[in-house]
Amino acid sequence: MNNGNHHNGAATAGGVGPAGIAGAGDNQWLLRVRNLTKIYGEPGPRTLELTGPEFSSNICPDTDSIVACAEVSFDLYPGEVLGIVGESGSGKSTVVKLLYFDLGKTAGSALLYPYDQGQTNMLEASGQQKRRIRNHLMGMVYQNPRDGLNFHFSSGGNIAEKLIMAGQLHVGGIRERASQLLEKTEIPVRRLDDTPATFSGGMQQRVQIAKAIANNPPLLFLDEVTTGLDVSVQARVLDLIRELQQELGIAMIVVSHDLSVIRMLTDRTLVMKNGRIVESGLTDQILQDPQHAYTQLLVSSLL
Numbered sequence: 001m002n003n004g005n006h007h008n009g010a011a012t013a014g015g016v017g018p019a020g021i022a023g024a025g026d027n028q029w030l031l032r033v034r035n036l037t038k039i040y041g042e043p044g045p046r047t048l049e050l051t052g053p054e055f056s057s058n059i060c061p062d063t064d065s066i067v068a069c070a071e072v073s074f075d076l077y078p079g080e081v082l083g084i085v086g087e088s089g090s091g092k093s094t095v096v097k098l099l100y101f102d103l104g105k106t107a108g109s110a111l112l113y114p115y116d117q118g119q120t121n122m123l124e125a126s127g128q129q130k131r132r133i134r135n136h137l138m139g140m141v142y143q144n145p146r147d148g149l150n151f152h153f154s155s156g157g158n159i160a161e162k163l164i165m166a167g168q169l170h171v172g173g174i175r176e177r178a179s180q181l182l183e184k185t186e187i188p189v190r191r192l193d194d195t196p197a198t199f200s201g202g203m204q205q206r207v208q209i210a211k212a213i214a215n216n217p218p219l220l221f222l223d224e225v226t227t228g229l230d231v232s233v234q235a236r237v238l239d240l241i242r243e244l245q246q247e248l249g250i251a252m253i254v255v256s257h258d259l260s261v262i263r264m265l266t267d268r269t270l271v272m273k274n275g276r277i278v279e280s281g282l283t284d285q286i287l288q289d290p291q292h293a294y295t296q297l298l299v300s301s302l303l
């Protein structure tokens, strides 16, 4: 498991920023996740014992319940980019969907420092508090733009929605901010009133990114955001994410089955298999010297 010692001297650490962690000290985590677990179906007493990488299965032989993820623990520091890599079905998306409140947990806790100074498990917050956390402190970019965007709204309308949810009501200000965000994500501002349905796949992802960062959240989730795009389009979206990360100092959790995406974007990586973390560490170290047999297989497929 990660020892929590590494972080990259985040731009927001110690400063008065959207992370709200002024004076929190240099080693203050932004997000602390412990024993995050999601099980579909009724688990039995031995469900966790009888599933996982050593069984090459996440299905409990006693109850047929599915362990989407179990006992996932890690810390994320302000401005740090953490990757989650693993094959299809390993539980990567489940982890970010639990943290973004798209799914309800079976067990575990997640403390987000700007929410109640990290004193309260945000996974047990009320619906209203969760909406507040989501609107002010987090952004999400989904693999499928239809999950993150309303295709009946214009691109500007999609961004406006996020701004309004966070309490911005001044129409002129909203339009100006939406234009600024489109510019930042390299979409011609003249497309402000066009719907995402008229955009290319790469542009749709960039509108999702613009919407996700609209309220300057300290934390952004990216779930397979370039999967399915043409290689050249992928490269442009990845470059944009990297530039925005450097400019804004935003912490990110990047989910991908693709180690080249993980290599390009992340500082530290969790490797998942059958719902469990099998290895974690600095991305460079994992790529150079993978310890777990499964990670070795993943890395060799990259070479």
Ligand SMILES: Nc1ncnc2c1ncn2[C@@H]1O[C@H](COP(=O)(O)OP(=O)(O)OP(=O)(O)O)[C@@H](O)[C@H]1O
Pocket (backbone or CB within 6 Å): 040, 058, 066, 067, 068, 069, 086, 087, 088, 089, 090, 091, 092, 093, 094, 095, 224, 257
């Ligand atoms: N609604 C559901 N009911 C039952 N099982 C589910 C449900 N959603 C996900 N699962 C299972 O949970 C496990 C983890 O799924 P998850 O989507 O997190 O994997 P992943 O690593 O993100 O893979 P992918 O990229 O293919 O989505 C898989 O075995 C999946 O079949």
